[in-house]
Amino acid sequence: MSQVEISNLSKVYTVGGEEIIAVQNLSLTIEKGDLLAVVGHSGSGKTTLISMIGGILKPTSGSIVVDGTDICKLDDADLSEYRNRKIGFMFQFASLLPVLTAMENVLLPRIFAAEGGANHHRRAEEYLDALGLADKRHAFPGELSGGQQRRVAIARALINEPRLILADEPTGDLDEETEADILKLFHQLNREKGISFVIVTHSSEIAAECRKRCRMSHGVLEHEV
Amino acid sequence: MTTKTRPTKFGKLAVALRNLKRNAFRTTVLVSAIAILVALLIFATFFTVSVSATIEKASDRLGADLLIVPVGARDFAQEFLLESKQKSFYMPKEILPRVQEIEGIESATYQTYLETITGLCCDVAEAQIIAFDQDTDFIVKPWLQNSIGRALGPGEAIAGIETYENLGLELLEVEKTMFNKRFKIVGVLERTGTGLDNAIFMTETDLQEIVAGGSSPLKKDQISIIFAKIGRDVDPYHVGLDVEGNIIEVDVVTRREMGSELLRKLSDINKIFVLSTVMGAILTVFLVWAIFSAIANERASEIGIMRAVGASESHIVRLFILEVVLVGVLGSLIGTALGTYLFMSLTKSFALLRDLSVPVLSFRPLPAYLLQQSVIGVASILVGTGICIAGALGPINRIKRLEPHVSMKGSLLCRR
Ligand SMILES: Nc1ncnc2c1ncn2[C@@H]1O[C@H](COP(=O)(O)OP(=O)(O)OP(=O)(O)O)[C@@H](O)[C@H]1O
Numbered sequence: 001m002s003q004v005e006i007s008n009l010s011k012v013y014t015v016g017g018e019e020i021i022a023v024q025n026l027s028l029t030i031e032k033g034d035l036l037a038v039v040g041h042s043g044s045g046k047t048t049l050i051s052m053i054g055g056i057l058k059p060t061s062g063s064i065v066v067d068g069t070d071i072c073k074l075d076d077a078d079l080s081e082y083r084n085r086k087i088g089f090m091f092q093f094a095s096l097l098p099v100l101t102a103m104e105n106v107l108l109p110r111i112f113a114a115e116g117g118a119n120h121h122r123r124a125e126e127y128l129d130a131l132g133l134a135d136k137r138h139a140f141p142g143e144l145s146g147g148q149q150r151r152v153a154i155a156r157a158l159i160n161e162p163r164l165i166l167a168d169e170p171t172g173d174l175d176e177e178t179e180a181d182i183l184k185l186f187h188q189l190n191r192e193k194g195i196s197f198v199i200v201t202h203s204s205e206i207a208a209e210c211r212k213r214c215r216m217s218h219g220v221l222e223h224e225v
Numbered sequence: 226m227t228t229k230t231r232p233t234k235f236g237k238l239a240v241a242l243r244n245l246k247r248n249a250f251r252t253t254v255l256v257s258a259i260a261i262l263v264a265l266l267i268f269a270t271f272f273t274v275s276v277s278a279t280i281e282k283a284s285d286r287l288g289a290d291l292l293i294v295p296v297g298a299r300d301f302a303q304e305f306l307l308e309s310k311q312k313s314f315y316m317p318k319e320i321l322p323r324v325q326e327i328e329g330i331e332s333a334t335y336q337t338y339l340e341t342i343t344g345l346c347c348d349v350a351e352a353q354i355i356a357f358d359q360d361t362d363f364i365v366k367p368w369l370q371n372s373i374g375r376a377l378g379p380g381e382a383i384a385g386i387e388t389y390e391n392l393g394l395e396l397l398e399v400e401k402t403m404f405n406k407r408f409k410i411v412g413v414l415e416r417t418g419t420g421l422d423n424a425i426f427m428t429e430t431d432l433q434e435i436v437a438g439g440s441s442p443l444k445k446d447q448i449s450i451i452f453a454k455i456g457r458d459v460d461p462y463h464v465g466l467d468v469e470g471n472i473i474e475v476d477v478v479t480r481r482e483m484g485s486e487l488l489r490k491l492s493d494i495n496k497i498f499v500l501s502t503v504m505g506a507i508l509t510v511f512l513v514w515a516i517f518s519a520i521a522n523e524r525a526s527e528i529g530i531m532r533a534v535g536a537s538e539s540h541i542v543r544l545f546i547l548e549v550v551l552v553g554v555l556g557s558l559i560g561t562a563l564g565t566y567l568f569m570s571l572t573k574s575f576a577l578l579r580d581l582s583v584p585v586l587s588f589r590p591l592p593a594y595l596l597q598q599s600v601i602g603v604a605s606i607l608v609g610t611g612i613c614i615a616g617a618l619g620p621i622n623r624i625k626r627l628e629p630h631v632s633m634k635g636s637l638l639c640r641r
C-alpha cells in the first residue's frame with residue numbers, strides 16, 4: 001500500500017523577478033517500508049523535493065497525498081502536526097538549537113506534540129547511546145563536532161517514532177565507520193519497525209544499499225532500477 | 226558512561242528561560258527598562274491616590290458640612306485641619322448664635338486653638354491645644370466615646386494619637402502643666418486622620434479658667450472656628466454664601482472645598498506624572514520592539530528548525546510571548562517593589578505628603594487599603610507586561626509567517 005502519492009509536483013522559486021524551476025512536474029509513489037535513495041547533481045532539486053514532502057515548503061502546484069490526505073491543503077496547525085507526528089526530518093546542514101543540550105535537542109519535537117506519550121526520556125537516551133553519544137547527553141551543540149551534531153539530529157528525527165524519515169545527506173560529514181553505523185541503524189529501523197526512508201545522498205555506496213533508487217536531474221525525476 | 230540523571234521537566238518554559246539566559250545583558254536591559262517604567266507608574270499612582278484619599282478622608286471625618294472661620298483664616302484652618310500646621314486665629318464668640326440663626330444650619334459648635342509655649346508656662350513640647358465645648362460638640366465626641374467612653378471632666382485632657390506619640394506620653398494618667406494649670410492626660414484618641422491627631426484636647430470650661438488666670442495670650446470670649454452641620458436637603462454652598470453674606474467677619478469653607486487648594490496642586494503634579502509615564506511607555510515599547518526585532522532576525526533559522534520539527538505558528542508565538550511575559554512580569558515585579566520603596570522613602574521629602582496630617586500609608590481600614598495597593602500592583606504588572614507584549618508583537622508576527630524552509634536557509638551551522 002502506498003504511503004505517499006506525489007503527482008505533478010512543481011516548485012518554482014522566484015528570485016528578483018527571475019523564475020527558477022527547482023522541481024518540475026514530478027510524480028512518485030513511496031510504499032510503506034520503502035528504503036529509497038535519491039541521487040543527483042548539486043542543484044538538481046533534491047532538497048526542494050524532500051522539503052515539500054516533509055511539509056516545510058509549499059509546492060507551486062501538484063499534490064502530495066500522505067495516508068489519504070493531501071498535505072498541500074492542510075492549514076498551519078494540521079501541517080505542523082503532520083511534520084511533528086509523521087515525519088522525521090534530517091537536514092542537510094547542522095540544525096540543532098545552540099541553547100539546548102544534546103538531550104534537549106532530541107526532545108525538542110516532544111514540546112510541540114499534541115498528545116503526551118511516555119518514555120521519551122528513556123528513548124532519547126537509548127538513541128543517543130546507540131549513536132555513540134552516551135557521554136554527550138548534556139553537552140551543548142557548540143561543544144560537539146560536526147558529526148556528533150548530525151547524530152544528535154538523527155536521534156531527534158526518531159524521537160516521535162515517525163512513519164517516514166526524510167534524510168538530506170545524513171552522512172555528509174561523517175567518517176566511513178560512523179556512516180556505516182548510521183546506515184545499519186536505518187536498515188534496522190526499516191526492517192524492525194517498518195519505518196520508510198527517503199535518503200538524499202551523493203554516495204553511490206549508500207544508494208547501492210537502498211532497495212530503490214532514483215535520480216534527479218534539473219528538477220525532473222528518473223527512476224532507476 | 227556519565228549518567229547524570231537530570232529529571233528536569235523539559236518544556237516551553239525551559240526553552241524560553243534558556244533563550245533569556247543566552248543573552249543576559251539584553252535581558253537585563255529589557256527588565257530594567259520595564260522596572261523603571263513600572264516604578265514610575267507605581268510611584269505616581271500611590272502619590273496621587275494617597276494625597277487625594279487623605280484629603281477626602283480627613284474632610285469626611287471631621288463630620289462638619291461647613292467650617293466658619295475669621296475672615297482671612299480660610300487657608301489657616303484648612304492647613305491646620307488637613308496638614309496639621311500649628312495655627313492661631315480668633316474671632317469673637319458672639320458670632321456663634323448668629324451662625325445658629327441662619328436658615329439651613331442644623332447645629333453648630335466651636336473650638337478654640339491655642340499653642341503651647343515650651344518652658345514658659347507648659348511642660349509639654351509644642352503642641353496645638355484645642356478647647357471644645359462639650360455641650361454642643363459633635364466633632365470630638367465620637368472619638369472621645371471610643372477612647373474613654375465618657376466626657377472629659379474638669380482638669381482632664383486627652384491627647385491626639387500623633388501628639389501622644391510625639392510627646393512620648395506612653396504612660397497614661399500623667400500629669401502635665403499647661404498654662405500653669407495641672408492637667409491629667411486621661412487617654413489618647415484613636416487616629417482620626419485629621420489635624421485633631423496633632424492636638425491636646427481640653428474642655429472649654431478649663432480654657433476659660435486659664436484665660437481668667439491670665440497665663441495665656443488669649444482674651445476672654447475668643448474662639449477660633451465654628452463647625453456647622455446643615456439640614457439634609459439644603460445645599461451647603463448656598464448656606465455658606467448666606468453665612469458669609471450675613472456675617473461679614475467670617476469666611477466659610479464647605480466640606481467639598483476642603484483641600485481644594487491641595488487638590489489643585491496635585492492635579493498639576495499629576496499632569497507631569499502622566500506625561501512622563503506616557504513618554505516612558507513609548508520609549509519602552511520602542512526599546513522592546515528594537516530588541517525583539519534583532520532577536521527575531523537572529524533566531525530565524527532556529528525558528529525554522531522548530532517549525533520543521535512540528536512547531537505551528539501559534540507555538541512559535543506562544544514561545545516568544547512566554548519569553549516576553551517572563552521579562553515583563555519580572556520587570557514589573559521589580560518595578561513595583563522599587564516604586565513602593567521609593568514612595569515610602571521619599572514621602573518625607575515631598576512637602577505635600579509630609580504636611581498631610583495622616584501618615585500616608587497608615588490609614589484604615591487596613592483590608593481596604595491592602596486591597597487598593599494590590600489592585601495598583603496588579604494593574605502595574607499588567608501594564609508593564611502589556612507594554613512589553615505591545616513592543617514585541619510586531620517582530621513576532623513577522624517571524625512566525627516565514628516558511629520554515631526559507632527561514633532556515635543560510636546560517637544553519639551552530640555557532641560556537
Ligand atoms: N529558497 C530558494 N530560493 C531560490 N532558489 C532556490 C531556493 N532553494 C533552492 N533554490 C534553487 O533551486 C534549485 C534546487 O535547489 P536544491 O537545494 O533543491 O538542490 P539540491 O539538489 O538539494 O542541491 P545540493 O545537492 O547542492 O544540496 C537550485 O537551483 C537552487 O539554486
Ligand SMILES: [Mg+2]
Binds near residue numbers: 046047048092168
Ligand atoms: Mg540539497
